[in-house]
Amino acid sequence: MSTEFNDSLRTLYVEWSGRMRADPQMSVETMRDMQEGWHTVATEPTSVSYESVDIDGLPAIWCIPADADPNSAVLYFHGGGFIVGSTNSHRKMVGHIAKAVGARVLLVEYRRAPEVLYPAQVDDGVKAYRWLIAEGFDAGRIVSAGDSAGGTLALALVVQLRKLGEPLPGAVLTLSPGLDWDGNWMVNESNDMLASKAVIVTMGSIAFGGRSTTDPLCNPLYADLTGFPPVYISVGGHENLLGGAREFVKAAEAVGVEVTLDVAPARQHVYPFAAGNDPEADRTIAESAAWARQRIA
Numbered sequence: 001m002s003t004e005f006n007d008s009l010r011t012l013y014v015e016w017s018g019r020m021r022a023d024p025q026m027s028v029e030t031m032r033d034m035q036e037g038w039h040t041v042a043t044e045p046t047s048v049s050y051e052s053v054d055i056d057g058l059p060a061i062w063c064i065p066a067d068a069d070p071n072s073a074v075l076y077f078h079g080g081g082f083i084v085g086s087t088n089s090h091r092k093m094v095g096h097i098a099k100a101v102g103a104r105v106l107l108v109e110y111r112r113a114p115e116v117l118y119p120a121q122v123d124d125g126v127k128a129y130r131w132l133i134a135e136g137f138d139a140g141r142i143v144s145a146g147d148s149a150g151g152t153l154a155l156a157l158v159v160q161l162r163k164l165g166e167p168l169p170g171a172v173l174t175l176s177p178g179l180d181w182d183g184n185w186m187v188n189e190s191n192d193m194l195a196s197k198a199v200i201v202t203m204g205s206i207a208f209g210g211r212s213t214t215d216p217l218c219n220p221l222y223a224d225l226t227g228f229p230p231v232y233i234s235v236g237g238h239e240n241l242l243g244g245a246r247e248f249v250k251a252a253e254a255v256g257v258e259v260t261l262d263v264a265p266a267r268q269h270v271y272p273f274a275a276g277n278d279p280e281a282d283r284t285i286a287e288s289a290a291w292a293r294q295r296i297a
Contacts, residue, residue: 007267008041009274013193020199028114031084038089043276045095055131058124059109061087063098072103072141072296073132075125075157075169079148079176079270081203082113082121090147096275096282100289101143106132110153113207119217121207125157126164139167141296147270148195148241149203151177151233155220158228171295172231173288176241176270177248178204179221181213185243192240195269200240221248230258230295234284236267260291 016034020026047066052059063076074097078090087109098105110124125144132142146154151174161168176195180186181204183197208218216223221244231252235245245261252259264271264280272281 005278007274008277009271010193010268012037012041013268017193017196028083032086035080035084036086036089038085038273039092041274041277042092042096044092045099045276048095048099050091050095053106055108055128058127059087060128061091061107061109063091063095063105063107065095065099065102065104067102068098069103071137072101072143072293073137074098074101074103074105074143074145074173074292075128075132075154076105076107077110077121077125077146077150077153077157078107079146079150079178080112081178081200082118082149082207083203084112085148085150093147093273093275096272096285097145097289100285101292102289103143103293105145117209118207118211119156119160121153122156122160122217125153126160129157129161129169130166133167140170142169143171143173143292143296144169145173145292146177147175147272149178149207151175152179152218152220155223155231156217159216159220159223162227168227168229171229171292173292174231174233175272175284176235176239177233177245178241179219179248180241180244181208181219183240185247186240187243188238188240191238193268195240197240221251224255225252225257226255228252228255228257230260232260232262232288232291234262234264234272234288236269236271237263237265238267239269241269262287
């Protein structure tokens with residue numbers, strides 16, 4: 001498939017990076033406002049409705065495709081370094097994912113740093129997961145999913161549930177997961193227009209406070225992955241976090257975990273944001289959704 005197309009996501013990242021370089025002391029509020037613009041590169045998914053949910057004080061949105069499988073659900077964590085990103089910035093992409101999977105997706109508005117430090121975000125994930133179980137979804141029919149830092153959370157949820165002795169989700173689906181908070185395996189510093197080593201390391205240090213970046217909850221790459229559910233990882237061929245994803249695949253395969261790595265040529269960080277406007281985004285969403293359906297059937 002040709003990689004020549006109008007890469008609106010790359011254009012957006014070039015603009016954001018330029019603004020951040022011009023304003024090195026940019027406030028968290030300004031950065032959050034700027035990065036709400038993620039949704040602008042996606043088309044509006046058809047035949048998907050949205051419903052606000054309050055999970056005992058934790059806000060979330062149900063993304064509900066027409067003819068959704070009533071027995072399956074996806075728990076989705078938005079990206080943004082635990083600092084930026086929201087249900088609004090991610091709603092359209094997640095709507096496309098819900099439609100492709102054919103199941104409801106619960107998109108969670110977890111607490112963000114620096115106001116609330118890690119691992120409160122994992123605690124919010126556990127809360128949402130338990131709520132899904134209480135709503136009648138079988139653990140094995142739930143997919144834990146997320147992008148970037150949300151991909152970290154999707155994997156960290158499994159680490160924490162196992163520690164708590166609770167049933168694990170049937171599969172984990174991640175888009176450009178954050179698995180390199182120290183910048184040890186960065187591979188695309190010159191091609192990645194957003195997730196530079198400096199940005200990744202800074203966001204992690206803010207969110208984690210004094211917690212070690214090798215804590216398995218901060219980076220599930222350092223967890224004992226034995227017994228993990230199947231994991232799907234998609235990464236852009238032009239992004240820095242490709243290196244960390246490859247390291248996770250090696251670690252998972254070494255202990256017999258089923259893991260799939262999908263690398264999209266010449267694509268940027270969380271390229272599925274451009275759902276409906278980029279053939280590679282649409283391919284990854286379709287293929288990862290088919291993969292997920294098989295794992296939770």
